[in-house]
Amino acid sequence: MTKAAELAKMGEVLTNSQIGGRRNIAYNGAMQVAQRGTSFTALGGTSGVYTIDRYRVGFTMNSGRLTITQSTDTPNGFGNSLKADITTAESSLNSASASCISQFFEGQDVQQFKKGTSDAEQYTLSFHVKSNVTGTYIVELFDQDNTRQVSKSYTIDSANTWEKKTLTFPADTTGAFDDDNAHSLSVQWFLASGTDRASGTLNTSWASSTNANRAVGQANLFSSTDNEWYITGVQLEVGSQATPFEHRSFGEEITLCQRYFRLSNDGSHSYQPVGNGIGYAESTASVTTFWTWEIEMRTAPTLAVFDEGNSLGSVFARQDKSYFCDGVAIGVHGKKGILINLTTPNDNAGDTNFQDAVPAGIYASGSNIAWSLDAEL
Secondary structure: OOHHHHHHHHHHHHHOOOOOOOOOOOOOOOOOOOOOOOEEEEEOOOOOEEOOOOOEEEEOOOOOEEEEEEEOOOOOOOOOEEEEEEEEOOOOOOOOOEEEEEEEEEHHHOHHHOOOOOOOOOEEEEEEEEEOOOEEEEEEEEEOOOOEEEEEEEEEOOOOOOEEEEEEEOOOOOOOOOOOOOEEEEEEEEEEEOHHHOOOOOOOOOEEOOHHHOOOOOOOHHHOOOOEEEEEEEEEEEOOOOOOOOOOOHHHHHHHHOOOEEEOOOOOOOEEEEEEEEEEEEEOOEEEEEEEOOOOOOOOOEEEEEOOOOOOOEEEEEOOOEEEEEEEEEEEOOOOEEEEEEEEEEOOOOOOOOOOOOEEEEEEEOOOOEEEEEOOO
C-alpha cells in the first residue's frame, strides 16, 4: 500500500469517528464477566440460554448437546474466552438442527449504523477464534425489526490455533432500526446448521430473511465429542475499517452487563438480606421492604429468588425477636427497584403479630441463597 493510500485509509477511520469515543458496540467482548457462572452443561434442546454475560446460546438440536465455559485459553492480550465443548455428538444433522452463539442489541444502541437511510453505514465485526474443526463457518446479522438478514463466511484455517477474523457487512438502506430499548439487531455465530438454514445460497447482501440462505456452508461442530470452539476479542463497529480491540476495565464491563442481568450476591452466605435488608411494619400483620439498585436496568426485570433447593428458603423479620413469615409477595416496581411484602408472621412461640410501626431487619435463611434480576432481550 502506498503512503497516499495509507493516509486515505487513516482519514476514513477518523471521519467515521472510530478513534475517539467508544468504538466497540459489543458487550463483554473479552469474556470477562460471568455473573451466572462459569460452566453451563447439557445445552441443546429447543430454547436459548444466556451463559457468559450477554452471550446467548441458541439451539434446536435433535440429539447434540454442548457445554459452555468461561475459559482461560486465550490469544495474547486476553484473559478469558468463551468455550463451546461438544458433549453429545449429532454427526448426521436433523434438517431443523441448528446452534449458534448470539449477542442481541437494543435499537437505541445501533442508531449510528443509520440503517434504512441513504447514509447507511457498513458493519465491521472482528474476533479471535480457535477450533480443532477447520473449514467454513457462518456469522449472521439479523434485523429483528424488519426481519432482514445478511451472512458472511469465515474460515478456520489451522486446527487448534488462535486466528483473528475481520468481516465487513454491507450497509442497508432499507428498514430502520427502532429507536427504543427493544431487540433490534442480533449477531450470531453458527456452530451447526441443518438443511432448513443451509439448502439455498448464502445471503451476503441484506434481504428479507429466507431461512434456507442463512447458514449455507456451515461446518458441523457437533460431528464429534472431540470438537470444541473458542471465541474472544469480539468487536462490532461502524464503517469498513477494523480498529484494535477496545479493552474496557472489568468495572466498566460489569456495569454495562448489569443493565441486563445482576445478582444480589455470590450465593456463598447462609443468610441473605431480603431487599435492602431493612423493612417497616405497616401493621401487626405486614412488613414492607424495598430493594433498589443504582444502575437502571433495560426494563422492569424478572426477579428470581433461589437456593440449593431452588426455593425461597425461610424468610424472617427481626424486631426484638425473629418472626418467620409464610407470606412473601414480591412486586417489580420499574427499572430500579422492587417492593417486598411479608405477612403471616410466627415467632415459633405462638406470637403471630409483628410490632406495629417498628422497623425490622429482613433476611432469608437457606443454603447459598441468592437473588437475580433479569432484563435480557
